[in-house]
Amino acid sequence: MAERTLMKGNEALAEGAIRAGCRFFAGYPITPQNEVPEYMSWRMPQEGGFFIQAESEVAAINMLFGSAATGARVMTSSSSPGISLKQEGISYCAGADLPIFYANVVRGGPGLGNIAPAQGDYFQATRGGGHGDYRVFVMAPNSVTEMANFPKRCYDVAFKYRVPSMILADGILGQMMEPVEFDFDPVDPDTFPEFDWTIGDAAGRERRVVKSYDLRPGRLEEWNFERQKRFDTIEAEESAWDSEGIDDCELLVTSYGSCSRISKSAVKLARDNGLAVGLLRPITLYPFPKRAFKEAAKGVKNILVVEMSLGQYIEDVQLSVEGAAPIHFHGRPAGGIPTAEEIYEIIKKIMGK
Amino acid sequence: MAERTLMKGNEALAEGAIRAGCRFFAGYPITPQNEVPEYMSWRMPQEGGFFIQAESEVAAINMLFGSAATGARVMTSSSSPGISLKQEGISYCAGADLPIFYANVVRGGPGLGNIAPAQGDYFQATRGGGHGDYRVFVMAPNSVTEMANFPKRCYDVAFKYRVPSMILADGILGQMMEPVEFDFDPVDPDTFPEFDWTIGDAAGRERRVVKSYDLRPGRLEEWNFERQKRFDTIEAEESAWDSEGIDDCELLVTSYGSCSRISKSAVKLARDNGLAVGLLRPITLYPFPKRAFKEAAKGVKNILVVEMSLGQYIEDVQLSVEGAAPIHFHGRPAGGIPTAEEIYEIIKKIMGK
């Protein structure tokens, strides 16, 4: 077992990205993710990387756009309003096939909202808050250790398919501390192969242009179809999930991220009280583990979706189980954090206990 | 019959907004919606309204935020990348319960894409491209006359529920000309009642604050629940749709906006050739006319979704019909415009003809 270090989620995220080869970070302060840029500001120079506090979130994502085009592993992070501001730039990254990585440590919304933990940005993350047909590879950690290890996975997928990738967290995951175990060895970016799409040193090769547009009739459509094929492959091959007690359960509870930890406590409470309840949590939100849900839904009598928002995540569950079982909903928006006891009460009600 | 005028879609949109009482417009040029600000720049002063070319889309939406808070009927318009930039501001309007109206004359994406007509921003429009739990009342015209008349409906709903409203159009609808008939008399904003939420003249009343945040524990959650109730009412009462030949059809074709016009030609072609095909088109995209779809899906053998994007609109159809009939898909992204003939071929294939 690797040595365990007690780390804050935001710091684990930053350290995880650096160990995964991140050498360019541009960001702008916003609670509850400030520890990410703060950590990067001293760690990046140690690794020969570059940290910059951009003048705005818009500037930050565009700095990423430039840096990513040189082949660097880049990162930005923010929280809800800041991520909204980055949507144009993210769409451009998707359109130019640039592999970027970013994190949204979600807070209560809409608007300025508050700085409490929330999950109200699920739609934005999974359905492309930006314009045009594109998706983002989205991972939803539920522990500080996952905050530390998922950046690597995000980079790997992003570079394999040349798509944007992100971590959707929240104030709980960003602010809490837990012992962390890294499940990979630090990656040295100097050992990466040369890419055939980067710009910056044209000597001895054809010149290259990184761009997201094509005004020639029909060309952009072809490009979109080609990109869509990559997304199809991602959907087929890159989804991940986690489950507990779903083989013999009558009621399937499902949540993602920090909320799944709370649901897990509730499920344990229910099991301890003799109720046949299981838990299914998606680890990737896009691609959504549809098959796993379809399978799991087969045997059950009821499904309970718990999210810290007002009916966003539930749509992916509905689209996956296609009416196989009735879906119940418990949503707490804008910083309302459900407790395990509260979920357990709902479980009992659904099961008629 | 009112006099018919030949108008460009973008101009009809602008004129329609003015007739519906719009007296503040802030925008930034972008193809294919430039005729909207251009038209506003000379029409607004005629009506005693104010037109401003903002320094950016971000500034434009924030100017709306300020103006809307005084109770004015405000408007902005843009096309895909510009709408992405406005997402933070839109979320703030939703969060502060400000009734704004905007239009997205969608172009090919993602990124800079191209300036051809497209429908790739469906997710962004219907699922809130911005952060937090909120929705936007979304109308999808399919003719220049509807471009002219829908702004009124948008304002009415926006002010009734104090939510943002929008028109989702595309380059076809923005650029084409058709005879226009206004179905309402021009509205005089001076006749509007006083609102109890506007700022600007506090004499003789308690001072007011327009804002989207509440840092007191639990308060923002309550506010979100209250807002959600308004959305529930909107879902129950404000959806609209249009259909043709759905009572006796075997195959149900569905599209929205300009694409529904093309599908209509295809359905006519099919009917002319003796095939039992019907057309259902949502006029409001949020709220989605779920019930109409559920009803219509009951009798049919197959459903065909045609959209000018790669599988966005289809999700609302799936969520509505809940597996009642198999759903087929034909999507053309980034400026690919299907022809009636092409759709007809697909219809024949599905029906085994």
Add this chain to the structure above:
Amino acid sequence: MYQGIIVAGFGGQGVVSMGILLAYAGMVDGKHVTFFPAYGAEMRGGTANCSVIVAIDEIASPVVGQPDSVVVMNEPSFAKFEPMIKPNGRLFINTSLVSSRSKRDDIEVIEIPANKIAEEIGTLKIANMVMAGSLVDKTGMMAQKSLIDSVGKVYSRAKPEILKMNEVAIKRGAES
């Protein structure tokens, strides 16, 4: 009656205004009409074109995939749009500027030296009206009077002598 038309030429040849005029005239004539310009960056300094539909029935799709009639005002437009014409459709060629000739035998080709005629009438600018006159005449999609009456409405600021020349051009087009 359903006419899906594409008009194409250089920028400056009055292609777009001809399209608008046709749509307007169709409306005056009691028909359903749509007009859709090709727009965009690729148009800079290049060709211009637009689609017009004039029909008795309500028009569903405003997109002209396979035109019934095509009007080509310059050489590049010929190459681009001639192949798209529906079988039994019509091709109107401004032979003053277009030297290519169609090899298709499933369409009707109308050849008009529009620039020459326009010059004769008094100004090159009305070459588009010559073509419009011919188009309306050959397709019979509307009354010539509707077209002529509309000129004054669409170009509301034009001087009477110019309007007169437009009328002459339309008539000369119809005759040729």
Add this chain to the structure above:
Amino acid sequence: MYQGIIVAGFGGQGVVSMGILLAYAGMVDGKHVTFFPAYGAEMRGGTANCSVIVAIDEIASPVVGQPDSVVVMNEPSFAKFEPMIKPNGRLFINTSLVSSRSKRDDIEVIEIPANKIAEEIGTLKIANMVMAGSLVDKTGMMAQKSLIDSVGKVYSRAKPEILKMNEVAIKRGAES
């Protein structure tokens, strides 16, 4: 063994660092741990608090809804957190600064004049350590040694004499 703890007081009383120390010590002791600070704008100049969980089994929810133990370092914290304690839970009161007394009879109350003890040892700053010593002792959630050993790790830049005072404070807390 499962201990959900809330530590609360003024900013500057070492509430957050006590929470981190407890979590660290729990980890050193071989337990599962989580630490979660209350953060945010509403904290400006006001109270500070954090949640710590120390448990034998893996910790699912890091949120402490109903604490097993609450440590209150100042008056406002008493009002806020005393009512939340689980039946049969424990309340640790720094009586040097808190004059309120619990009226609940379903919890165990431990009263410690932490400021006074700290002052005796040599510095007010270690009042939090006195409380930590008591908490670890009464709950038995980990070995006192784990706590003492962790001080040097968490405050890695502290001078030996300060570390020594911390150790004394922990022991004095455990005794009181």
Add this chain to the structure above:
Amino acid sequence: MKVVFEETKGLTGVPMRYCPGCGHGIAHRLVAEVIEELGVRERSVGVVPVGCSVFLDEYINCDGIQGPHGRGPAIATGIKRSKPNVIVFSYQGDGDLASIGMAETIHAAARSENITIIFINNAIYGMTGGQMAPTTLVGMRSTTCPAGRSIEVNGYPFKMCELLATLPGASYLARTSLDKAANVIKTKKAIEKAFKTQIQGKGFSMVEILSPCPTDWGMTPRAAIDRLKDEMIPYFPLGVYRDWEKEEKERAKAREEDKVEA
């Protein structure tokens, strides 16, 4: 004895939650006194920023609006252009005004938008916990430049008055400080002049106020005051950078002289 100093009605009376020694409290009071004294409180709207002063609307006794970080000038524009009679002030921090909101600030000044900006320059991001601001001094530490601001990476701190002074649209620009009572008094005069500029329809006005942030500077309030004096004022010179009234007079005088000469 008579009361010679007490809380203005321009304030709500709600105790402020800022840190001990924070300049926002003083600046709030001055703005509140000025709108009350000029008799425009009931038709004033304060545009509340995102920053520590996001609580402003609880304290200043007039209508308020709170919008996205940095967009105060655009929001103010929307209000003012819809209701020209309303007196609109946008209260902003340095991150808000000079970093994320730079474009909005400059464009509002260029348009000579008839609004007033109260700009609190504390050289740090207060609310988010002490990150570098666009006005953080070279060498000064923050949580995102832990080794001190470096020119190499972060460039030079902005002098906003000097920058805006180049725009013809900027009608009144002044920089003041809260380091001592005399300067607080001058600050109030500048704020008054800024509001008068707006009331008289003379266009864009801004008062930049050098202000202490003891918490994120990691200092006692006393030491923070010293830093204001010893480090901030030397880099950000106090004074009036644009004054439409003076400029009008000078122009008039120049015309007079021309006449005399002719």
Add this chain to the structure above:
Amino acid sequence: MKVVFEETKGLTGVPMRYCPGCGHGIAHRLVAEVIEELGVRERSVGVVPVGCSVFLDEYINCDGIQGPHGRGPAIATGIKRSKPNVIVFSYQGDGDLASIGMAETIHAAARSENITIIFINNAIYGMTGGQMAPTTLVGMRSTTCPAGRSIEVNGYPFKMCELLATLPGASYLARTSLDKAANVIKTKKAIEKAFKTQIQGKGFSMVEILSPCPTDWGMTPRAAIDRLKDEMIPYFPLGVYRDWEKEEKERAKAREEDKVEA
């Protein structure tokens, strides 16, 4: 006879699709000649704006990157900070640089980001069809100010060189014009100096080029050239607004003089 003028290898040879008489063509050629002549073409990256010159990457023979409207300086920053050896130029129109991209422009200059900006000031939004630009002259008509730009609504046109000149980070700033051959030659010299500034690691450089847009000005190319001369140049004075080299020399001289005096 020998060839004394022909197409540079810095261009791709693809015929340009700009309108007749458009200044972009000239500016493209000058940039292409300079990077070729300075021997940095193969390590140059052009940041392509959104604007008529969005086609730049087809014409200038080096690596390119095309990003969001107005964000060139941020994109250039990302490239330069990742690969300091790459020569990065951001080519931008007036809408791109001074309207939507104002904050990015100013902050890149303040950081003295070691990049070069080629700023085409044609006082109009060319690509989108002639809307008002931040540099549209007062009284000049556009499709969004059909009665002419009014100070009241739209404020004063920006003089970007003058604005940026107040920032210590701006190392080289010059304004030139394409109205006649002599000025085209001066423009090339300025571009060369800007690239040299970057090559020598001296920080932020920008050349503002007054350029005709016959199409959206609604003029013949000949008339557009006249407007450049008669209206644009008087409002936007040509010249060098910052020159690190001169400033360094002056500082050195001042030091010398101090020594002599002492």
Add this chain to the structure above:
Amino acid sequence: MPSKGTIEVDETRCKGCELCVIACPHEVLALADTFSANGYYPAIMIAPEKCTGCKLCGIVCPDVAIKVWKE
């Protein structure tokens, strides 16, 4: 010599920032050495007789905690 002025510090508002202490030209003020209910050491008059009612303490107080009287 009877004082020409006097002040009152609202202990529920004072945060003990000391700015008034620094500002007072007559060394009338100092911080108390006992905590207030809010946990701060509030300003108190240590030489009330020297107060001139000059208002400077009130002018610099960030928390509007001071009221000033003058003859």
Add this chain to the structure above:
Amino acid sequence: MPSKGTIEVDETRCKGCELCVIACPHEVLALADTFSANGYYPAIMIAPEKCTGCKLCGIVCPDVAIKVWKE
């Protein structure tokens, strides 16, 4: 007097903008009065003997349509 220079206008590139005509100090150039294949009136030499090869026409041409020779 034989010319000291000469130029060549690439008709496929020239857009007839006239800038070279204006720039030429010796009135060597003018626009043709017949359309090119692209629909423009291209620049032509109307007084080739006066050309000095001074390059000014090439320097102002936005379409890189001119090549210049000099003795």
